[in-house]
Amino acid sequence: MADVNGVMMQYFHWYTSDDGSLWDQVAAQAGELATAGVTALWLPPAYKGIGGGSDVGYGVYDMYDLGEYDQKGSVRTKYGTRAGYLAAVAALRAAGIQVYADTVFNHRMGAEGTELCSATPYPRGDRLNPKGPSRQIRAYTDFTFPGRKGAYSPFLWSWRHFDAVDYDELNPDERDTVYLLEGKRFDDDVSLEFGNYAYLMGCDIDFQAPEVRAEMTAWGCWYLDTTGVDGFRLDAIKHISAWFFPEWHDALEKHIGKDLFMVGEYWADNLAALLWYIDDVGGRLTVFDVPLHFNFYEAGRNGCSYDLRRILDGTLMQARPSHAVTFVDNHDSQPLQALESTVESWFKPLAYALILLRSEGYPCIFYPDYYGAEYDDKGRDGNSHHISLPSHRFLLDRFLQARRDNAHGPQLDWFDHPNTIGWTRMGDAAHPGALAVIMSNGSDGVKWMRVDRRNARFTDISGHIAEAVVTNGDGWGEFRCPGGKVSVWVED
16 A cells, blocks of 8 residues: 555546646645545546646546646646646645646547558458458548647657557448558457457557567656656546556656555456456556445445445455555546446445444545535536535545544444444554444444453444443443444544
């Protein structure tokens, strides 16, 4: 883990304001976040996207433009300017908070011009059987970055640096087609969905090309030197050759002379796939525990019919906690997004207790769950929707405090009832206070649990139950929680 009992926060969501103020907000709140117990921030992509000042950052155009050049209709990015970003990173690190940079290596978008080249068409849902023979296409693959004029890197992208695209200007009405460029093959060592899931969107970067790998490494070294970040969140890794990342990871650590934290987004509700990936990259990356997120999603939807004893089954948190970044929701799962699978609001405190107050995994808090969020957008049904996500900050602040001060030492589990589960933490020499957590997805919960504290007084910092619990002479206590809630009991 990046820090003992560390906590990461994803400090943005898909609908973060595009007024360019986020970097200033980060700098202003650095001290407050550190005091709350946040030890690392995952910041959104800081470089220019195809949408200029409104791009969330995943339609990546120029990774060297951190809001410094007039490109794609804007100097700043959605979140601010280069100067603002560097100041935000500096403020966080001064407050003792690590910074992880969101990094999109899969594709490029927004080329200045087109190029004629030959390509073989494939159905979007089948990367093994072509639709027909190779033919000439006109692809948007000519990237010249005229606003930057070669600053920081002279590298210019052309069709030779990509392996596939999904648009042919000569046949603009052709749909659901992926064009494999002449002399190329889809990257290997990727997800096997559709036979080969190397192609996702835009101009797919060819990691088989040595000059491309060299440029990616050069960019990573430049980014570390320029920004001083402590690690990276890697987007869409199941579409990129897995063997590239150990090479990239080692080169960057050698360059910077320190350990770097890296977490990859491998979006699969499949534990076997995540374990395969971790082993395939030699354990150099952690990955997000997507199966755990979907357990939370199902638990919230099914209410008291969900068996809480199974909440950790099939998860990375259970099988490989040393490489699990645990989360409740993120920008892809939030309402109206492509991977929408939002955890029900009533269950979120229970889910956050599970990731923040247990010994396994490295937890990540989602910005709207802490601060709340409101926005409007169209859904998959084609209709406009107003979304209001409530803040859970009151409880999260208390969970963060308990994680810092009490969530230490041996852990005992009472996952012995389908609707009421609990666990205790015994503390350690540096953090002697004990902890007991109990939650219910049905009626009021009650459970005798051992905390190894004789005749000790415990208080529910969640505020649900006013009466204290006093343990017996054997170090056991009868802990309670209201129905559908979680109570966190700490030793006075």
